[in-house]
Amino acid sequence: MIHSAQPQTKTASSHQPTHNHLLNALSPEVQQRLFPHMELIEMPLGKVLYESGDVLRYVYFPTDSIVSLLYVMENGASAEIAVVGYDGLIGVALFMGGESTTSRAVVQSAGWGYRLRSQRMKDEFNRHGELLHLMLRYSQALITQMAQTAVCNRHHSIEQQLCRWLLLSLDRLHDNHLLMTQELIANMLGVRREGVTEAACRLHKHGVIDYSRGHITVTDRHKLEQLSCECYAVVKAETDRLLPYSKDKPASKKTATCH
Amino acid sequence: MIHSAQPQTKTASSHQPTHNHLLNALSPEVQQRLFPHMELIEMPLGKVLYESGDVLRYVYFPTDSIVSLLYVMENGASAEIAVVGYDGLIGVALFMGGESTTSRAVVQSAGWGYRLRSQRMKDEFNRHGELLHLMLRYSQALITQMAQTAVCNRHHSIEQQLCRWLLLSLDRLHDNHLLMTQELIANMLGVRREGVTEAACRLHKHGVIDYSRGHITVTDRHKLEQLSCECYAVVKAETDRLLPYSKDKPASKKTATCH
DNA sequence: TTAACTCTGTGCGGTACCGCACAGAGAGGT
DNA sequence: ACCTCTCTGTGCGGTACCGCACAGAGTTAA
Numbered sequence: 001m002i003h004s005a006q007p008q009t010k011t012a013s014s015h016q017p018t019h020n021h022l023l024n025a026l027s028p029e030v031q032q033r034l035f036p037h038m039e040l041i042e043m044p045l046g047k048v049l050y051e052s053g054d055v056l057r058y059v060y061f062p063t064d065s066i067v068s069l070l071y072v073m074e075n076g077a078s079a080e081i082a083v084v085g086y087d088g089l090i091g092v093a094l095f096m097g098g099e100s101t102t103s104r105a106v107v108q109s110a111g112w113g114y115r116l117r118s119q120r121m122k123d124e125f126n127r128h129g130e131l132l133h134l135m136l137r138y139s140q141a142l143i144t145q146m147a148q149t150a151v152c153n154r155h156h157s158i159e160q161q162l163c164r165w166l167l168l169s170l171d172r173l174h175d176n177h178l179l180m181t182q183e184l185i186a187n188m189l190g191v192r193r194e195g196v197t198e199a200a201c202r203l204h205k206h207g208v209i210d211y212s213r214g215h216i217t218v219t220d221r222h223k224l225e226q227l228s229c230e231c232y233a234v235v236k237a238e239t240d241r242l243l244p245y246s247k248d249k250p251a252s253k254k255t256a257t258c259h
Numbered sequence: 260m261i262h263s264a265q266p267q268t269k270t271a272s273s274h275q276p277t278h279n280h281l282l283n284a285l286s287p288e289v290q291q292r293l294f295p296h297m298e299l300i301e302m303p304l305g306k307v308l309y310e311s312g313d314v315l316r317y318v319y320f321p322t323d324s325i326v327s328l329l330y331v332m333e334n335g336a337s338a339e340i341a342v343v344g345y346d347g348l349i350g351v352a353l354f355m356g357g358e359s360t361t362s363r364a365v366v367q368s369a370g371w372g373y374r375l376r377s378q379r380m381k382d383e384f385n386r387h388g389e390l391l392h393l394m395l396r397y398s399q400a401l402i403t404q405m406a407q408t409a410v411c412n413r414h415h416s417i418e419q420q421l422c423r424w425l426l427l428s429l430d431r432l433h434d435n436h437l438l439m440t441q442e443l444i445a446n447m448l449g450v451r452r453e454g455v456t457e458a459a460c461r462l463h464k465h466g467v468i469d470y471s472r473g474h475i476t477v478t479d480r481h482k483l484e485q486l487s488c489e490c491y492a493v494v495k496a497e498t499d500r501l502l503p504y505s506k507d508k509p510a511s512k513k514t515a516t517c518h
Numbered sequence: 519t520t521a522a523c524t525c526t527g528t529g530c531g532g533t534a535c536c537g538c539a540c541a542g543a544g545a546g547g548t
Numbered sequence: 549a550c551c552t553c554t555c556t557g558t559g560c561g562g563t564a565c566c567g568c569a570c571a572g573a574g575t576t577a578a
Contacts (some may be wrong), residue, residue, distance in 0.1 A: 071410045074489055079413045081406045096399035097392060102493055103406060128387040132357060140355035143402060147340045147362060150409035153328045154338045154449040157534075181555065190413040192536060193381050197556060213544060213555050231334055234361055242357050416564075440525065451566060456526060472525055474575060 015040050017114050020061040020086050021243070022138060029190065030131055034124060043067070045179070049090055049105040056099060058115040059091035065111030066172045068188055069103045079153070079190035080165075082145045083108065085172025086167040087243065092139050094118055095125045095132075108188065109169065137242045144238045148231045156229040158191055159199040163228035166209070167187060171236070177196055178216040203227070274299050276373050279320040279345050281397060284504035289390055293383060297373040302326070305436070308349055308364040315358060317374040318350035324370030327433045327447055328362045338412070338449035341404045342367065344431025346502065351398050353377055354384045359376075367447065368428065368438065369471075384400070396501045403497045407490045415488040417450055418458040422487035424448060425468070425472040429477055430495070 016034050018024040026034070043049075043065040050056060052072065060067070062085050069090075081103055084090055093101045124131050137239045152161055165188065169178055173194045182200060186193040200216075208224050210217045220222060225232070276294050277283040285293070302308075302324040309315060311331065319326065325348050328340045340362055343349055352360045383390050411420055424444065428437055441459060445452040459475075462468045467483050469476045477483060484491070 069405060073410065073414065077414055079410045081409055092402075093399060095395065096402070097396040098399045098497075101399075102403055104499055128391075132387075136354065137356040139398065139402075140352060140357045140360075143351075143355075143398075143405065144361055146402065146405045146409060147328075147330060150340055150405060150412055151332065151338045151449075153409050153412040156338055157334060183555075188409075193555095194537090194557085195535065197558090201557075211556095221518075238357075238361055442525075452525095453527085453567090454565065456528090460527075470526095 011160075015063055015112055017061065019063040020089070020114065022087070022089055022134060023061055023114070025077045025134060025243075027130060030129070032122065033154040034116065034120065037120045038116055041113060041115055043113050043182050045107055045110040045113055047107040049107070050100075052102050052104050053100050056091050056094045056118050058117055059094055059121045060105075060113050060115050061089050062086055062113040063111065064171075064174060065107055065113050066109035066169060067105055067113075069101075069105055069252060071103045075209055077190060080188040081149060082142055083165075083168050083172070084137045087172065087239070088138055088142065089135075090137065091118075091121075094121060094140050095135055096139070099130065107186070109173065141239045144242075145235050152229060152231040153190070156231065157199075158189070158195045159202060159207075159227065160229040160231075161189055161191075162196060162199045162203070164232040166216070166218060167221075167224060167228055167232045168235070170221065176218040176221070178218075179214060180216055181214045247252055270354060274322055274371055276320065276372075278322040279348070279373065280502070280504060281348055281393060282320055282373070284393060284502075288391060289383065289388070293375065293379065295493060296379045299373055300372060300374055302366045302370055302372050304366055304369040306366040308366070309359075311361050311363050312359050315350050315353045315377050317376060318348055318353055319364075319372050319374050320348050321345055321372040322370065323432075323433060324366055324372050325368035325428060326364055326372075327367040328360075328364055329447065330362045338448040340408060341401055341423070342424075342427050342431070343401075346431065346498070347397055347401065349392075350377075351394070352381075353380060354394055355398070358366050368432065369444070398503045403501075404494050407494050411488060411490040412449070415490065416458075417448070417454045418461060418486065419488040419490075420448055420450075421455060421458045421462070422483050423474070423491040425477060425482060425486055426480075426491045427485045427494070429480065435477040435480070437477075438473060439475055440473045460507055 017031070017038050023031070023034070038061075043060075049058075049060055049067060059132065064086065066085045067090050068083050070078050071081055072078045084105075090105045093099060126137065152164060156164075158218060162185065165185065166178070169180075170176060182196040183193045186196045191194070200209065200211060203224075204211065206220075206223060206227070208218070208220045208227065210219055266423050276290070276297050282290070282293070296321075302319075302321065308317075308319055310327060321344050323345065325342060325344045327342050328349075331337045343364075349364045352358060362394075384394065404510055406461045408465075411423060415423075421444065424447065425437070428439075429435060441455040445455045448455070459468065459470060463470065465482065465486070467477070467479045467486065469478055
């Protein structure tokens with residue numbers, strides 16, 4: 001069966017910074033300061049945005065791409081820590097003060113995104129206005145996701161984790177189709193490829209997904225949520241609570257300080 | 260709780276806010292604004308500082324106590340996400356903007372600490388001065404710890420994790436002695452009590468620890484570090500990088516190591 | 519002293535996942 | 549057409565951990 005190779009990535013000309021929900025949530029004033037310095041870039045599968053210990057030169061705002069934060073151990077084994085799409089940005093360590101992190105950021109689903117030089121980002125952050133508060137809220141959402149990853153790694157089966165992972169990816173795409181081999185998923189989850197094969201097989205038998213050679217289509221999202229562990233729902237609920245503007249279009253303005 | 264051996268907790272009168280290294284790192288001006296509103300409180304084993312979803316009324320700065328952040332699943336199983344001692348504070352969600360978290364904070368090693376009403380903390384934070392930058396750096400250290408917990412849960416054996424856990428606790432105490440049953444450690448690590456027993460047994464045979472009924476003494480810290488996975492060292496190095504002021508420990512820290 | 523309780527040690531069957539090996543089914547190139 | 553490479557399916561032995569059950573050692577209470 002021929003899968004038409006062109007996924008959901010739009011052409012370059014149809015992109016806007018506001019397709020990233022964090023950027024969209026900013027007020028026109030802040031947008032006017034930042035957007036002129038934004039660069040639209042293509043983000044191909046496997047591209048490493050930064051390596052463990054690298055000083056961050058840019059922060060990245062995905063639009064239709066997905067980026068995984070993962071830790072690579074001394075022996076080469078890896079584990080995904082969190083996943084970022086149009087709901088977030090890559091490079092929180094920049095304004096946290098560390099300038100680098102112990103994890104690697106790698107594109108997990110090809111697409112596009114915007115990047116901004118670190119110094120521009122810091123300058124705006126240091127105005128201590130709405131960007132600061134938006135970034136802090138996003139950081140907490142990220143923290144929640146990491147914490148839940150730790151829990152999930154401890155207590156849940158490969159099948160449950162696969163469900164969670166598919167849902168997290170699905171939420172960051174514009175259709176129900178992923179370009180992703182089971183080998184890559186195994187690397188993200190930090191398990192054997194065969195384990196993913198077996199779990200995917202069971203999901204297929206349950207009528208939840210179709211797949212073939214690097215293409216996965218979710219056919220029954222509702223059932224997928226039922227088969228997933230609670231971790232997905234916890235992260236989703238907390239993210240929606242912290243970043244309500246990411247839910248849909250409206251860019252409601254937030255107060256500049258917490259009360 | 261009537262163990263005749265009084266642990267390392269000092270008397271109330273000998274405590275100072277500066278015994279918490281974050282508070283100690285603040286300038287005299289900020290200290291003068293904050294310290295008058297600090298309350299010294301006792302933190303007994305098992306005390307829950309806040310529950311998942313609770314709105315934070317205080318932030319807590321441990322001096323000689325240790326607090327675990329842990330997630331409790333729907334079925335009651337739990338997993339530790341991070342651990343906080345005199346090097347940190349409990350309640351980062353306050354200034355991140357969320358006001359609450361999905362995790363629980365519970366005292367893991369009895370002692371003392373200071374607490375500050377949330378509003379005081381926010382007021383100082385909203386000056387956008389040094390407290391802000393200190394808190395952001397600490398948050399990144401916490402993020403690193405959470406990420407590494409996720410990795411550790413994925414890839415390492417109970418014995419390695421126990422080593423990591425003992426080292427993290429040890430670093431936050433003033434001697435080499437812990438009051439902690441194996442059952443409690445199992446709850447923190449999210450594993451069976453018998454698994455901890457077996458691992459502890461092996462460590463004892465290697466001459467690394469002594470223990471009996473809720474008392475654990477580390478006799479060979481060097482070997483403990485060797486038996487631990489890389490996770491401990493990664494977290495330690497990153498914490499020291501981000502918060503160099505926390506490096507120097509109280510002088511009383513000495514162990515009877517034999518290596 | 520005795521009794522009750524807590525903490526640790528051990529054994530056993532079951533299971534989930536690992537590492538490895540290899541077969542077979544697409545998909546692309548020439 | 550054929551070859552090659554990538555991706556998925558499957559089987560097998562090994563192991564780490566689980567759930568359970570229970571014994572024994574230490575500590576507290578009467």
